[in-house]
Amino acid sequence: MNPFRRLSPGGVRYLLLGLVFVLVAGAFYAGILTERLREQQAVRAAARPANVPPDLQAEFENFLQVWQLVGREYYYGTPNAKQLDYGASRGLLSTLGDDYTVFLEPVQQQGVREAMSGDYEGIGVYLENLEGRWLISAPIKEAPADKAGLKPRDEIVRVDGRVVTGQSQDDLQKQLRGTAGTVVTLTIRRAGASDTSEIAITRGVINIPSVQLRMLDGGYALITVTIFGDKTTAQLDDALKEAQAAGAQAIILDLRHNGGGWVSAAQEMLGRFVDPSRGPALLEDKANGAQAKLLLHTPTAVPTVGQGTPTIVIPTRTPAVLQVANPKTEPIVAPQGGGTTFYELPLVVLVDGGTASASEMVVGALQDYGRATVIGTTTYGKGSLQAVHEFRDGSSARITIAQWLTPKGRVIQKQGLRPDIEQAEGDDDPQLARALAFLRDGR
Numbered sequence: 001m002n003p004f005r006r007l008s009p010g011g012v013r014y015l016l017l018g019l020v021f022v023l024v025a026g027a028f029y030a031g032i033l034t035e036r037l038r039e040q041q042a043v044r045a046a047a048r049p050a051n052v053p054p055d056l057q058a059e060f061e062n063f064l065q066v067w068q069l070v071g072r073e074y075y076y077g078t079p080n081a082k083q084l085d086y087g088a089s090r091g092l093l094s095t096l097g098d099d100y101t102v103f104l105e106p107v108q109q110q111g112v113r114e115a116m117s118g119d120y121e122g123i124g125v126y127l128e129n130l131e132g133r134w135l136i137s138a139p140i141k142e143a144p145a146d147k148a149g150l151k152p153r154d155e156i157v158r159v160d161g162r163v164v165t166g167q168s169q170d171d172l173q174k175q176l177r178g179t180a181g182t183v184v185t186l187t188i189r190r191a192g193a194s195d196t197s198e199i200a201i202t203r204g205v206i207n208i209p210s211v212q213l214r215m216l217d218g219g220y221a222l223i224t225v226t227i228f229g230d231k232t233t234a235q236l237d238d239a240l241k242e243a244q245a246a247g248a249q250a251i252i253l254d255l256r257h258n259g260g261g262w263v264s265a266a267q268e269m270l271g272r273f274v275d276p277s278r279g280p281a282l283l284e285d286k287a288n289g290a291q292a293k294l295l296l297h298t299p300t301a302v303p304t305v306g307q308g309t310p311t312i313v314i315p316t317r318t319p320a321v322l323q324v325a326n327p328k329t330e331p332i333v334a335p336q337g338g339g340t341t342f343y344e345l346p347l348v349v350l351v352d353g354g355t356a357s358a359s360e361m362v363v364g365a366l367q368d369y370g371r372a373t374v375i376g377t378t379t380y381g382k383g384s385l386q387a388v389h390e391f392r393d394g395s396s397a398r399i400t401i402a403q404w405l406t407p408k409g410r411v412i413q414k415q416g417l418r419p420d421i422e423q424a425e426g427d428d429d430p431q432l433a434r435a436l437a438f439l440r441d442g443r
Contacts, residue, residue: 082393121180121205222432322411374417
């Protein structure tokens with residue numbers, strides 16, 4: 001009996017060959033994400049669509065039997081082929097235990113496109129799924145979520161009273177997005193807290209520039225970059241030209257709450273502040289995944305409790321070191337046609353726990369080359385690279401293909417980057433105040 005008798009030929013082809021394609025060829029956020037877009041043609045079957053090739057029958061014996069049992073016995077009715085296809089793809093990637101290797105349905109992929117272009121309606125947050133819990137990677141600056149006081153690593157427990165733990169990203173996005181002017185109520189649990197609180201947020205049009213310039217007293221140019229998206233480089237060039245025309249004496253680059261984006265945009269940002277002859281923008285390792293997994297998934301040992309030591313001991317945090325031979329290097333990309341650069345002007349970078357992914361790449365390189373002083377709190381710690389494979393129906397698979405390191409080989413993944421000057425957040429922006437004091441007084 002053919003276990004796919006209830007599916008159309010197209011459904012069989014899409015599921016099995018799509019499943020194998022994801023497994024062999026490979027492909028969120030953040031971050032949102034550091035990723036490279038790889039446009040893929042739709043997967044096409046090499047065998048007759050109604051038949052399952054013998055090698056696949058052996059490889060997926062249990063899966064095919066379960067599929068057959070669902071079609072024959074499931075009481076509530078068999079889902080359609082597309083639902084089974086998406087569910088199988090999600091399940092396959094979830095077995096890898098990597099929060100950034102994921103399958104996105106078309107509506108989710110569309111959400112990523114909108115975030116990169118900056119045009120959509122909702123509350124304005126970047127999300128991360130960790131062990132079934134939905135965390136805010138970073139709120140978009142000046143978006144409704146940011147104005148309502150949401151912070152990086154806040155956990156979304158309920159939306160309008162509905163528990164979201166274990167939900168798909170598709171379901172959560174549908175609840176968070178909506179017509180501008182409508183209200184959504186989030187139940188939030190702050191990191192380290194046991195209690196929850198409810199926050200009502202009025203949705204708005206999220207159409208913000210990724211780069212904003214504000215000239216401060218003393219000739220300091222505050223350049224805020226919210227995402228490394230499609231328009232970031234062009235907007236950064238405009239801001240730098242305006243800062244130069246205004247006679248900027250120093251630059252404060254604000255990467256707080258920046259969840260990342262295109263790695264190419266990060267390379268181009270570095271090319272505005274660091275001469276490409278200094279070295280690479282980052283190191284990329286594709287050959288030491290087993291070592292990296294062992295290193296980053298092994299808990300740090302808790303120090304011995306001695307006489308007079310408190311009974312609650314925080315584990316030491318020894319920076320991870322990944323031994324990489326001959327890593328691939330990615331270059332710093334200078335502006336074309338003699339664009340504006342600031343290779344000598346004093347530079348301070350502001351970071352926090354929402355500084356993630358591509359923005360961490362920029363911070364790491366600026367630190368390694370001694371080009372900037374970094375002020376704030378430890379960054380998020382997302383140093384893996386995803387290839388993005390888009391399919392014909394608008395869905396996509398994101399596969400972690402490498403880990404990137406700073407030019408000096410520092411590990412970012414799960415470690416984050418420590419600032420040169422620690423400064424906690426607070427009212428009246430003490431981090432910015434510290435940056436201004438540093439530029440004025442050198443301390």
